Amino acid sequence: MTPWTFFLEHHAEILEATANHLTLVIIAMAFAVAIGVPLGMLIVHRPTLRNLSLGLASIFQTIPSLALFGFLIPIPFIGGIGRRTAIVALVLYALLPILRNTYVGLTGIDTAVLEAAEAMGMTQSQILWRVRLPLARAVILAGIRTATIITIGVATIAAAIGAGGLGTFIFRGVAMVSDAVILAGAIPAALLAIAADLLLGLLERRLKIS
């Protein structure tokens, strides 16, 4: 069986898995952005919280993804088998690039600009919202872009804990020792990653300020 014939026979199933995969990624990314960006803003002036949150996010990133899914299963409320657990794991994974880029973007601003802002009588929150954030948005988006690509890849492993998505084909293909089945999951996942990279890359260039 060639990958092409498998694809033709199962295209409806593959399309559904792709849609599931994308949903998983979008939900996880929405949570990761909603946590990562505000947290990144919060740690600009709070060194203790900064070390704690950046350290914690780095630790999550070092846990092998399959192990992280496994660890979450026995945890009450967020754990168990299925989509919810997968989303929690994906959020933890996506957090570091978003958090780090938000922090780096907000703090890596020309010191003359920040000094002028302070000396003109802007409050710290005005400086954050009106100066730091607009100047950091391209860097923050770069972090979101990295996180999205990671999440699209890691989400294939979510199938191992019954979350569905394109990983279903990959795991099935591995069990059947069938390249065609593995590719039916791997190729759409790769295409999703490339599309996300291009799209967000385009947006990032538009946000850049000379």
Next chain:
Amino acid sequence: MHYDVPSGERGVSIEMNAKAAAENTDPAIQFQDVTYGPDGSVPRTIVNNIRFSVASGQTLVLLGRSGSGKTTLLRLINRLLVPTSGQVIVRGRPTTDWDPIRLRRGIGYVIQDAGLFPHFTVAQNIALVPSLEKWDATRTTARVSELLLLVGLEPAQYCHRRPHELSGGQRQRVGVARALAADPAILLMDEPFGALDPVTRAELQREFSALARRLGKTIVFVTHDLREALLLASRIILLENGRIIADASPQEFPRIDHPEVQAFTACLTPLPGALA
């Protein structure tokens, strides 16, 4: 409150404020035995036992080599720094008694790289303090045009440009306009023309010296260039290692018998071949 005032009359009122400020005899700024060291540590001080006052309407130049503490003195005035001991009194109150935000909004600040906001247009940059003070749009627009003309830029042509579309000299003009936006009584300038090419620098120095005379504001100007100091100052204070070593009018200053003063005046001597 101000939207019914025609724009023509506003310019007049600013000039009158300036004159009134110049006639006020109370010092605008006073340093009372000010010592400052980072993290409040006295052993590693940057400025030591500084005592002087600046009269309203005066242009005081703080002269000194890099690291002599002149920028530190400037930053003590608008409370970007707080004295380790002693106090800085601005418009009758110690800076530590002022709400820092209110204090700074009443003091214009111009720095070497202008520090313009790259994501703002020229007009938005100049309108920064007015927008923080919630001026209405008509008043702000009129003020921005007035200021652009004051610093020699055609409003229609420059309003909508971004800082990266300007030359260094134009950026610095916008920096001056931004500092003057809310008509502050005091203007602090930290080597504002230091990064410009010599021709542009001379041009801006001449124009600014005329502007300063017309506005009558209290100006504290930091530089390491004696030529610039002599051109702009009504009074020069020379700093060395965080201490005041000379305090004189520009006429008296070059005649002071002190090695550091002589070191500075030596820089003024023309090249041997160019002696007339």
